[in-house]
Amino acid sequence: VTAARPALEAAALRNAITLAAGVVPHDGWVAAVGLPSVGVLAAAEVGLALDHLVFFAVPPGQKHWGTVSVAAVDAFDVVVLAVPARPRLAEVRRLVGRARERGTTIIATGAGASAWGGEARVNTAAVDWEGLGCGYGTLRECRVTIELDGRGSVRPRRLDLVL
Amino acid sequence: MSRTVVVWWDDWPVVVAGRAADSVIVVSNNRVVAVSAAARADGVRVGHRRREAQGHCPSADVLPLDDGDDARAFETVVAAVEQLCPRVEVVRPGVLAFASRGPSRYFGGDAALVAQIRNVVCDAVRTSLGLEAGVGPGVAVADGNFAASLAARAALSARDRVLVVPPGKSAEFLAPMPVSAIGDPAIADVARRLGLRTLGAFAALDASDVLGRFGAAGIDAHRRANGLEVRSLAPREPPPELSVEVTFDPPADNVDRVAFAARAVSAELAEGLRARGLVATALVIEVETDHGEKRERRWRSEGALDARSVAERVRWQAEGWLTDVATKVDDDVPTAGITLLRLSPDEVHEHEGAAQSLWGGSPEAVERINRAVARVQGLLGPEAATTAVIVGGRGPAEQVRMVCWGDARAVDESRANAPWPGRMPAPAPALVPDDPVPLDVLDAGGSVVRVNGRAEMSAPPVTIVGPHGVDRVTGWAGPWPAEERWWDAAGARRRARLQVRCASGAAHLCIVERGRWWLEASY
Numbered sequence: 001v002t003a004a005r006p007a008l009e010a011a012a013l014r015n016a017i018t019l020a021a022g023v024v025p026h027d028g029w030v031a032a033v034g035l036p037s038v039g040v041l042a043a044a045e046v047g048l049a050l051d052h053l054v055f056f057a058v059p060p061g062q063k064h065w066g067t068v069s070v071a072a073v074d075a076f077d078v079v080v081l082a083v084p085a086r087p088r089l090a091e092v093r094r095l096v097g098r099a100r101e102r103g104t105t106i107i108a109t110g111a112g113a114s115a116w117g118g119e120a121r122v123n124t125a126a127v128d129w130e131g132l133g134c135g136y137g138t139l140r141e142c143r144v145t146i147e148l149d150g151r152g153s154v155r156p157r158r159l160d161l162v163l
Numbered sequence: 164m165s166r167t168v169v170v171w172w173d174d175w176p177v178v179v180a181g182r183a184a185d186s187v188i189v190v191s192n193n194r195v196v197a198v199s200a201a202a203r204a205d206g207v208r209v210g211h212r213r214r215e216a217q218g219h220c221p222s223a224d225v226l227p228l229d230d231g232d233d234a235r236a237f238e239t240v241v242a243a244v245e246q247l248c249p250r251v252e253v254v255r256p257g258v259l260a261f262a263s264r265g266p267s268r269y270f271g272g273d274a275a276l277v278a279q280i281r282n283v284v285c286d287a288v289r290t291s292l293g294l295e296a297g298v299g300p301g302v303a304v305a306d307g308n309f310a311a312s313l314a315a316r317a318a319l320s321a322r323d324r325v326l327v328v329p330p331g332k333s334a335e336f337l338a339p340m341p342v343s344a345i346g347d348p349a350i351a352d353v354a355r356r357l358g359l360r361t362l363g364a365f366a367a368l369d370a371s372d373v374l375g376r377f378g379a380a381g382i383d384a385h386r387r388a389n390g391l392e393v394r395s396l397a398p399r400e401p402p403p404e405l406s407v408e409v410t411f412d413p414p415a416d417n418v419d420r421v422a423f424a425a426r427a428v429s430a431e432l433a434e435g436l437r438a439r440g441l442v443a444t445a446l447v448i449e450v451e452t453d454h455g456e457k458r459e460r461r462w463r464s465e466g467a468l469d470a471r472s473v474a475e476r477v478r479w480q481a482e483g484w485l486t487d488v489a490t491k492v493d494d495d496v497p498t499a500g501i502t503l504l505r506l507s508p509d510e511v512h513e514h515e516g517a518a519q520s521l522w523g524g525s526p527e528a529v530e531r532i533n534r535a536v537a538r539v540q541g542l543l544g545p546e547a548a549t550t551a552v553i554v555g556g557r558g559p560a561e562q563v564r565m566v567c568w569g570d571a572r573a574v575d576e577s578r579a580n581a582p583w584p585g586r587m588p589a590p591a592p593a594l595v596p597d598d599p600v601p602l603d604v605l606d607a608g609g610s611v612v613r614v615n616g617r618a619e620m621s622a623p624p625v626t627i628v629g630p631h632g633v634d635r636v637t638g639w640a641g642p643w644p645a646e647e648r649w650w651d652a653a654g655a656r657r658r659a660r661l662q663v664r665c666a667s668g669a670a671h672l673c674i675v676e677r678g679r680w681w682l683e684a685s686y
Contacts, residue, residue, distance in 0.1 A: 008669055010685035014593035029532050039684060040551040040563040041591030054532070054568060055549045056539055068539050068547075075535030127668035129686065132638035135623065138588050139640075139662055139670055139686055 011127045011144060013038055014046075016109045019122070020078045021047040023105050028077035033069050034058035034110070035082045058082075066091040073098045073106065082110035123147040125158070166330065167308050168263040168277060170244070170284055171315035172300040173209075174199055175257030179236045180226055181294050188216050191228035199223075200298050230256065230475075231482065236292055238483025241460070243287035244280060252445060252463040256479070260311065260463065263304050277302045277325040299324055306333040308463075309387045313337065313344055333390030338363025345384050350377055362388040405439075406507030407432045414453045414500025418482045421450070421501055423545050425477035427537060429470040432506050443508035446473065448480050453499035458484045461509060473506065536568045555579040557586050557645045558660075559595050559672070559684045585645040587660065592672055592684035599681035603628040604661070604673055614659045614675050618644040627663060627671070629682055638664040642675070 017038065020030050030048055032038055033056045044050055054076070056068050065084055072079045073095055083092075099106050125147050131140025144161045172178065176189040176197040186201035195211045205220035213225065233256035241259055245251050248266040253259050263276060270276045281302045288294050301321075303314030305328035314336065318326035328336045340362045343351045353376075359365045366388035373385040407428045415421050436443055445463045462476045481501065536548045549565040555578040556562040604612045606622035613621040624636045642659035649655050658676045660683070665671070670686035 008667070010592065010594035010669060014686075017593065027528075029528065037594050037596045039559060039592045039595045041553070041559055042593045043551075044553065045589060045591055050551050050553065053550060054536060055551065055565065057543070057547045057549070059543065064543060067542060071535045071538045075531045127670075129638075129664045129668075129670040132640050132662060132664045132670070134638055135640065137638075137640050139590065139664070142590070142670075142686065 008124050008127055011124045011142070012109055014042065014142070015122055015124060015144065015146065016080050016107050017043050017048065018046045019107055020080050020105075024048070024052075024078045028052065029054070029075070030078045030080065031056060031072040031076040032080045033072050033082060034065065034084075035080060038080075066094070069095055070098060073104050074102060076104060078105045078107065080107045080109065083108050085111040121147075121149045123149070166263045166267065166273070166304060166306060167260055167311040168248075168266075168280065168302065168304045169258065169260045169308070169311040169315040170280060170300045170302050171312060171319070172257040172284075173197070173316070173319055174298065175237065176226070176228055176233050178288065178294055179229075179233050182224070182226075183294070183298070186220055186223045187226060188213075188220070188223050189226045189228050190216075196228055231479065233257065234479035235483045236294075238480070239291050240284055240287050243283055243291070247280070247283060250461060252461045253476075254312075254463050257300075258312070260308055267304070273304045273327045274325075277304055277327060278323070281323075281325055301326070304328065305336065306330060306390055309346065310337055310390050313340060334366065337388060337390055338366065345388060347380055347384050350381060350384050353377075366390075405432070405435050405441075405511075406505060407435070408503060408505035411500070411502050411504075414502045416500040418478060418485060419545075421481045421504060422474060422478035423540075425504060425506075426470065426474040427541060428504070428506060429473035429477070430533070430537065432473065432508070433470045436508065436511065441508075441511040443511050445508070445510035446476075447505075447507045447509045448473075448477055449503070449505040449507070450477075450481055450484065450501055451503040451505075453502045456498065463510075477504065477506075540568065553579055555581055555583060557583055557647070558674070559587070559592050560597075562586075585643055585660075587643065587662075587672065590686065592686045594685040596682070596684070599674060599683050600630050602630075602671075602673060602680045602682040604663075604675075604680045611678070611680070612675075613678060614642050614644075616657075618642050618659055624661070624663060627665065627673070629671070631667075631669075634665040634667050634669070636663050637666050 013035070021043075024030055030053045032053065035055070036057060038055075040050065043053060056072060058065050058068050066088070069079070069081055079099075095106065098104070123146060124144060126145040128143045129139050129141075130143065131137050141162055146159050146161060148157050148159060174183065174197045177183055177187050177199045180187065180189070183199055184201075185199060186205065187199040188195050188202050188207055189197040190213050193213050195207060195209055195213065195216045198207045198209060202216075202220045202223045205223075207216045207219045207223065211219070217223065217225070237253070237256040241251055241253055244259065244261070248261050248263075251259055251261045263273065267273050267276045270279050281299065284302075285299050298319070301315040301318035301324050303311055303318045303326040305311040305314045310328060310333035314326045314328050318324050338361060342354045342359055342362055342365055345351050345354070345362060345365065354365050359368075366385065368385065370382065370385055373381045377384065409424045409428045411420070411424070415424075432443075445461060447459060447461050449457065449459045451457045458480070460480050539548050545567045548568040550568060551563050551565055553562055554564045604624045605626045605628065606612050607625045608622070612624050615621070620642060624639050627634050627636060639661060641661035643661075644657070644659045647654075647656045647658075649657075656676065658674050661673045661675070663671050663673060671682055672684040672686070674681050674683040
């Protein structure tokens with residue numbers, strides 16, 4: 001799960017794709033479900049292979065979200081999932097079960113991600129971009145402070161990362 | 164061994180482009196795929212690199228290959244030949260084949276038949292399509308498909324562009340041909356390095372030695388070189404339950420729907436064939452309309468027909484039929500939507516088994532992905548699953564094109580790698596909305612920041628008012644002007660981009676056009 005305040009939505013998305021690029025095996029397949037606005041160039045920059053990255057569009061409403069997500073979880077190695085606000089708990093449980101059975105990694109993001117009981121939670125607390133002055137420079141690198149929290153072996157902690 | 168006529172149109176894409184008389188080269192993936200006669204005279208050959216071809220013939224126009232257009236136009240030619248001979252097989256746009264036994268007796272011998280066919284084909288191009296025929300096709304008759312294809316190519320340099328290889332003389336005809344014509348680049352390469360320069364030399368090898376060295380593919384090549392039928396097993400009658408069909412209710416009146424359904428059923432067809440250990444090398448595609456009109460066409464392929472190429476052929480056939488209206492070649496233009504599509508394998512062979520590549524991706528993974536995607540596409544339509552290709556451009560949204568899963572991912576490399584002045588440097592934004600979101604960029608006095616024609620800002624930005632409320636600007640850079648298509652009155656756009664960093668930590672890419680600010684992307 002990656003979450004953030006609405007203003008830092010883009011940073012949460014950046015965390016999600018960076019995470020996906022980190023966990024996907026060589027020649028593995030990544031699905032992005034319900035994320036029409038993810039920056040494809042950024043995905044390529046963090047190291048995802050565009051020919052192994054499939055975008056699934058999900059029409060609004062609960063009905064299709066579950067079906068599409070299950071299809072993706074069944075086949076792909078990593079699924080980046082935009083969770084709608086207030087997902088049905090039964091569906092979430094079904095997805096988690098399938099993912100465990102198949103060995104798929106689910107990275108949940110979006111409005112309903114906070115309702116998701118995943119193994120680990122990555123909350124984007126603060127973002128700071130470097131390289132930009134007042135009227136000069138360009139954005140160069142991004143320092144992200146994340147709060148890590150989770151079950152089992154995951155200790156709660158704060159981390160500073162440079163993306 | 165069946166006598167076969169092959170019509171081989173070498174420069175079909177050039178003819179379709181209507182440029183047979185000029186010096187034109189048609190390029191796909193940076194390789195020349197077709198050459199007009201004028202460019203050929205300057206030394207351009209099929210298979211050259213684009214730059215090499217332009218070096219030989221600098222005045223030639225370079226056109227991209229358009230398979231769909233070529234196939235549609237070829238449909239007219241096939242229909243014309245079909246009025247003389249039954250069971251015409253289309254190999255690919257520009258090449259067709261049929262068995263000549265019956266027609267040749269009817270028209271008074273092989274020589275009369277090929278001359279007649281050539282006239283009919285050239286007439287169809289001139290009158291029905293209204294195009295210059297140019298050099299025209301090579302037409303030849305020989306024993307079997309392979310010999311006839313090579314003969315048709317050889318016929319292009321003959322006097323009246325027809326060639327008749329007498330029955331039983333195919334091996335003799337093939338013997339002096341270079342070994343590269345064998346139809347399998349890997350085998351041709353090894354044979355050449357072994358010192359076997361001609362098909363005759365390769366054919367003279369012992370069949371068991373060839374089998375030991377090259378496997379099943381080698382035996383096929385050896386039989387071809389000997390002028391024999393490719394497959395050792397006689398084609399088996401395909402079991403009727405292998406054919407698949409799909410009905411459309413309500414009738415489909417656009418090609419896309421048919422083509423999409425074809426993708427699903429052709430996967431089903433391939434599955435059925437594989438379960439029996441068979442591959443199809445010829446296929447009948449039948450399309451029927453609500454009013455009972457029917458169009459049936461046989462498609463042949465040198466290798467096995469896989470699901471994707473079947474779907475492509477369905478699209479060509481349906482498009483060719485539905486757009487016949489303009490060409491008026493035959494009267495059976497459909498008057499209603501398409502209700503039925505049936506695919507039946509017409510010729511099947513035992514599958515010899517293809518070795519999996521040692522280092523490539525695992526085929527099961529790809530198949531698993533294909534199945535999952537097909538399920539979603541079946542539910543929500545083809546646009547529901549897409550992949551992205553980078554096509555080049557300035558803005559983050561313009562640089563990317565989404566293609567439906569299953570469509571070709573080919574891109575124009577030169578466009579993607581062009582310098583694009585005004586493009587934003589890396590890193591790229593992580594969030595790119597489909598449509599820019601309206602936004603206000605304000606200066607210290609609270610009025611909107613303006614950018615003039617010299618790309619100067621009226622005042623430094625201090626706050627932005629966007630979808631997430633008011634945010635203070637802590638750093639900014641730009642503006643980067645992007646003046647696009649200034650030569651085109653309708654498509655011209657003058658915009659400028661601005662990177663801003665906000666107190667909340669977010670960083671945005673803003674764009675201004677005609678005094679209005681938009682949020683184009685967020686980092």
